[in-house]
Amino acid sequence: MKKSKFYLFTVLTLALALVLSACGTGDKKESASKGSSSAEQVLNMIEPTEIPTGDPTLATDTASFIVIGQTMEGLYTLNDKDLPVPAIADGKPEVSKDGTVYTFKLRKDAKWANGEPVTANDFVFSWRRAVDPNTGAQYAYMFADVVKNASAIMEGKAKPEDLGVKAIDDNTLEVTLEQPVPYLDSLLAFGTFVPLNEKFVKEKGDKFGTNSDNMLANGPFKLAKWDGTGLTWKYEKNDKYYDKDAVKLKEINVQVSKTPNTAVNLYNTGKVDRTGALSAEYAKQYANNKDAVKMVESSSWYLKFNQLRNGKETPLANVNIRKGLAMAFDKKAYTETVLSNGSFPSNGLVPKGVAKDPSGEKDFRDESGDLSTYDPKQAKEYWEKGLKELGVKSLELELLSDDTENAKKTSEFFQDQLQKNLPGLKLKLTNVPFKIRLQKQDQQDYDIQMAGWGADYLDAMTYLDLFVTNGGNNKAGYSNKKYDQLINDAKVKYANDPEKRWEVLLEAEKILIQDDAAIAPIYQRGHLTLTQPYVKNFEEHLFGPDYTMKNTYIEK
Template sequence: MKKSKFYLFTAIALSLALVLSACGAGSDKKSSSNGDSGSKNDQVLNMIETAEIPTGDPTLATDAASFNVFGQTLEGLYTLNDKDVPVPALAEGKPTISEDGKVYTFKIRKDAKWSNGDPVTAKDFVFSWRRAVDPKTGAQYAYMFAGVVKNATEIMGGKAKPDQLGVEAVDDNTLKVTLENAVPYLDSLLAFATFAPLNEKFVTEKGDKFGTNSDNMLSNGPFELKDWDGTGLTWKYVKNENYYDKANVKLKEVHVQVAKTPNTAINLYNTGKTDITAALSAEYAKQYQNNKDALKMVESSSWYLKFNQVRNGKKTPLANENIRKGLAMAFDKKAYTDTILSNGSFPSNGLVPKGVAKSPTDGKDFRDASGDLLTTDKAKAKEYWEKGLKELGVKSLTLELLSDDTENAKKTSEFFQDQLQRSLPGLTLKLTNVPFKIRIQKQDKQDYEIQMAGWGADYLDSMTYLDLFVTNGGNNKTGYSNKKYDQLINDAKVKYGNDLEKRWETLLQAEKILVQEDAAIAPIYQRGHLKLIKPYVKGFEEHLFGPDYTLKNVTIEK
């Protein structure tokens, strides 16, 4: 997630995370249908989502709900297996790669078809990618191409035409991709829905109606989306008979219902009207954590306090490093995850969460290699705080904490208000709880001082988090700027694209500067969740990035 991804995973994940936040530790994934599903042979699954589908256009999507749809209905060159490893999907085997790592040549499966019977060709990828980077399209996720596919940055900036993008259909079944630099995580990117193909004829014919309801969408994945009117709270996935691997898709239908309150979801589950709940709220997570149907999953979501250093063109007190360090070390992270979330989330002392990146030499997790960069230490916090006040020439400060207006978000705000005011003499923390959309607007305008924020992986690499905070980055929105940090991020992208060991060390240095030395943010926790899933549902797979889950391998075994 990055130049606009804060709205993508976090558009629902940010507000939803605090509304229906929950977490846990990975596992199998099982549940099934009720009502209509009846017998084993019916192979019908019933499940709950927590929000409507905002769009059926993968180029324009910026939210978790939409990407969950694409995870069932679309496939790109790669898809994710049950261990979150990208594996060839529409790509026929591994690509041919040039010696410098900049040119990839993919063969496209000849048996791949769209749900209307049209073949999926290399031209579908060219059309989709050019559409994504074209400024006229307004795709927020276009940034994922920038610095990756050749000329993407220039096209997005209006300095080149979309047909100059480094993607070429050599023939119907051969796709050539030219990169700006070697990209170690390219396969992860290519599993993301923004990189999926689109049927040019279909998209062009539909025009502005494309993606507005299920009649104006095409699938090339395991399922087709049906009975979605563009705004409704229910829809279906129906097995795609033109899918190249349909023999291994056992579900005939999936019935989805949106339940916006935790008690509604629990009631539907306990009365047998759904087989899988969405993530449970803290209250229900506590209640059901030892239930035999509980499914726990650790997510790739890293949560932290963002400190805005520039508001309305003027420096805020948070431009002072000692003030930031005082705030960052003054609250009890474990008390927060144990008492407010109670869902398996656990404290984090860095930006990059566990599970998204491993050392190219010894396989050590990035979080373990980087270590604890900002821990709770209330005595040190007080020292930093008082030093900062002295530097500012004041004896007290009133700061604002911006968050959502949900019940859990308000509890979170009150927790931090209590912790910070108790630990830091002279601090008054004013709470501003607003609807999610308004919070995002205030963030975009940098009209805040402190904000509860989170980020989930767009791909499996630490860069998906660390390039958030480069100077003037689209998702920085804090006024933070450090030339050494910027250079390290650039070196990791350009200089060390083919030197994985040096790239690894460079990114470790960057996180240390961002979090430990500059305290640009204050890490809080890594999120997880707890769902309920019926024991007769087998093969339900959840993911650290991309869609939250996939249903291709689900079977009902009653």
């Protein structure tokens, strides 16, 4: 989600083993040219959570970006190898010698589902809307230090019209960057960068993206039968899509199931063709099943400590309290007993497989090392030191998470671990629906939250710039001037110095995790799903939308 992303991944969000996250598939991929089967091209599947929004500008979570991934396309999209390839862009852009001005030609056959052409102005409108402070887009930060003047606009020092994006004509888009961006193509495949039909958005006003009648697609599918809050919806083939002949599925029916046994029962009785990620109980049971598909994702999960609630500092503003909490739970026990789905312990924020050093040989996670490990003895020392500094002998804190079965089991595990290893701690559990949890996060109305983030693009920055001061996805009151400077240096000062940029990103993660314990890393997620063998080309991704179904088909 996360996701982050994912995706996402965010995205990012908690549904634990139930929220699908990004990772490329293996043996389930086959050539789309085989999709000429006479079988009915209807797919029935499970999702673990509701859709919070259908507005690409306001989307922040895995579930929303999955919808955007099926219904919208930007300049680039992802192929089945997770490589960004031209979509609305008609081939590769012209790039200035200094690497800061990109000129894109757009496909002349790209249309919206209402028949209107997709134009360069649709990108200009969408991007200006994203960085406009009045919109309140949390993902606006992805434009910062990338597209020219984005940061100044977000800070109220320039107007949205000053953004470095221009429609030269209906089919020519010029993008000016602050400095060269090595991961620009993968960034432009992300959902926040899709175009929007200005006339449609303005006509809908505040209703835009609130249900399927108030959404307009330009991708392979259209969203239908979504009332804005319900637990069912469907995707219908978009006959106005420029590459409609490649789209084999006529219809995709989706229903939300928050209980693992319901999802498995629906699968076993033939009512759905694909489950969401299975809980530990079922992951163990179906590990060797012929329909099982296992994935390791780019999704990093951690405890997020809120230092500022209702305008006042929380006890989590104390670094020793945070360090005590971060070292007081057994990650291996958690991944093996609660998840049991291929997830494994992680001692940093940036997961394995997402970022390589300039030589392409060393993985970021391996280079950065173990920054936060399970050590109950050390945890107790930090905790007691923190209590003394706060002048108290005990603390009551809240752990916020979702209301799924897996989320509740996870909350109970951490309650047991933290209360057992940290004398004087009482951990209250708050389990709420996914959409409510996102609202509480945005309002910073929590103490501790189980959070996850999947790659939005292939670079360590997609994780590390989450926690800059007042960042759109910070939402925890964390602030460190040195950390902010390192992130800025990686974006600006060392944009053309890959070796130095690598060094400062490694240093930034150490400050975030080892020095400040702003978050407490837990695990890198894997998942196991059940998918019928006749479902072909269901493409899961390492970043961006968790999956796309443009090339999916049924072959019986």
